Amino acid sequence: MTRPTSRDVATAAGVSQATVSLVLGDKWPGRVSERTATHVRETATRLGYRPNLAARNLRLGTTRTALLVVPALTNEFFARVYTGAARVAAEHGFGVVLYPSPDGTGPARDPFASARAALDGVIASSMAAHTLDAIGGNTLPLVMLDSDPAADTAAAAAHVNLAMADGMRQVTEHLLAHGHRRFLHLASAVDSWTFDTRAEALTALLGPHTELRTVRAPLTVDAARTAMETALATPHDRPTAIVCDDDILAAGACKAARRLGLRIPEDLSVTGFDDLALATAVEPELTTVHLPAERVGEQGMTALLTVLEGTTWTAPDIPVRLVVRDSTGPAPTP
Incomplete structure (x- = not known):
């Protein structure tokens, strides 16, 4: 079915197309009688007319x-x-x-x-x-x-x-308060300012009596799991806390820990970033930074x-x- 045009409205209402444009563009006061304006609007409604907003906006320059x-x-x-x-x-x-x-x-x-x-x-x-x-x-x-x-x-x-740096501060202080001193940063492989900011904040917040190792992975659960299975395989230098750049990476870290027989959080604490729906879908539920x-x-x-x-x-x-x-x-x- 062909969409009715302003010309169709004008024909059905018995007025000019210019009058239809004035009425439907709310520019009729002082130029068209109220009775005519009402008649045009009722006719447009009856025909199911909808203005072409793209064309109208183009005329308006926006x-x-x-x-x-x-x-x-x-x-x-x-x-x-x-x-x-x-x-x-x-x-x-x-x-x-x-x-x-x-x-x-x-x-x-x-x-x-x-x-x-x-x-x-x-x-x-x-x-x-x-x-x-x-x-x-x-x-x-x-x-x-x-x-x-x-x-x-x-x-x-x-x-x-x-406030990304402050989010990383909250994560770091939380883990330090729990006695963690050996950290692994599971960082996103994406080259982005937002991830660089998180890495810089984490490094700056950890003191001389802590250890920090960084492992990068693409932003998928499987990639994170694979990277963490390798990183956690050797018990003698295993971290006690994994700080992840986002919840997807954290989910992969949790899967790797379970496959290696590690308990979360008894053997290994894991944190995320974003607070996606995924954060409460994993077990145990994920400590993470909520981003509004x-x-x-x-x-x-x-x-x-x-x-x-x-x-x-x-x-x-x-x-x-x-x-x-x-x-x-x-x-x-x-």
Whole structure:
């Protein structure tokens, strides 16, 4: 069935197409009688007419659309970021298009014939500003989430970051208070500012009477399990605490421990980052850092709207908190 046009509404109502445009664009007061306006609206409703918002916005010089670029859709964190951004966007008559970069954190390809013609701005999570040049990140207003504020200052109009270093501080102090001195950092193999920040904070927080070893793994449960089975195989230099860059890696570490006959937390404490649904699906449930992802999305969209209004956006890092569960406990007695 063909969608009715404004011309169809005009014909059915017995008025000009210009009158229909005035009424449906809420520009009729003082130019069209209230009776005619009511008649046009009722006719449009009866015909099931819906305005072509894309064409209308093009005439207005704005699409009222933002692009949210994320490294992947397989991580629940980014889905929650989108939920928060879309909620704020809807409140202001904007739409958000979610775009997982085909190359992860690498250079993102333009998903449109021309992003500059299709979008009002770009929001990017956990990426670097220079990777967004192809989709207009160097010409469109750009808001960076969870990214390096120093490196991206020239390219980005605003930043929204989580207090990642403080999250790692909470993890480290929790484990030190339980007597742990031999640490293994199960780090993400992804080259990203957010993971570098966690590594730097962990190293800075551990004193001279502690040991720290780093093992890197891709962000999958199987990759983390394989890496940890190798790292934990030798009893004499085995850590008592594994600090993981995210919950997916932590799940893999827990699987490796069980396969090697190690008890969690009696023999080995494990911590994660993100507080995904996975954190309470594993057994024992995971001690992890809760990241308010929806709030990140909300602030990201709010920052973009602020920039589009010509105002400078500034805000402190979003607080994070440690959620203590059963995967951590006192260090085992030597």
